[in-house]
Amino acid sequence: ADAEPESWLDVGTGHGHFPAVAREVHPYTSFDGLDPTRRVEKARAAGHIEEAHRGRLTDPRIIGRLSARYDVVSMFHHLEHTRDPREELRAALTVLRPGGHLLVEVPDPDCAFGALLGRWWVSYGQPRHLHLMPLSNLLGELESLGCEIVATDRREPHIPYDLAGALALALGRVLPDLDAPWRPTPPTQFQRALHTVLARASVPLLASASALDHAMAPVFRRTRFSNAFRIIARRQS
Secondary structure: OOOOOOEEEEEOOOOOHHHHHHHHHOOOOEEEEEEOOOHHHHHHHOOOOOEEEEOOOOOHHHHHHHOOOEEEEEEEOOHHHOOOHHHHHHHHHHHEEEEEEEEEEEEOOOOHHHHHHHHHOHHHOOOOOOOOOOHHHHHHHHHHOOEEEEEEEOOOOOOOOHHHHHHHHHHHHHOOOOOOOOOOOOOOHHHHHHHHHHHHHHHHHHHHHHHHHHHHHHHHOOOOOOOEEEEEEEEOO
8 A cells, every 4th residue: 555645735725625634534644735825824723734835836935945845746726727837837846755746636628518618617717717728738748747647537526516607607697797896887776686686586596507517427527528637646756
């Protein structure tokens, strides 16, 4: 059996929910978190991580401090938010020890929901998602960086939210806008009331779409409708 990792860095950890759960599986592993927001400090205060690193992984000061320190680096739905995924991967490998493992999970742009739902596909996530990387491209990049691909998975990473997400985006376009900084004038009382009524009326539709997402998840996970993939790669010594 593989030895339990001594040290693990979760990149884009937010409030540290993943380390908090992973600790139940790896009780002797030291979990640290990195995030550009104050949430990482709250994660440390909550006991979800041991060390909180606030900033970006590509920051030379952070790379210098964390170089070759970790047995595992995880990036769950983080890489698609970065300006330069290649630079982010190089930084991740720098903070890994030789023989360490990199775990990457991202949306799958080849998911059939992308073609079916078009601009209403929630994983397009504009403008938050800056890059959507096909599995073959990401595998090729990791191999070019000298990594050994240990495993890939399209089933487990699937998140059952495509239909409900598309409906929510469509309703957001149809419903009258609430007050927002870019509106030339604030909404009238009538517009506010209309928004409230229509939003409440849409709840059963959203609930039904969400129920269908979850009911069909076992099927979607085994087809091209799976909306995400995971890669585990080993840094060569």
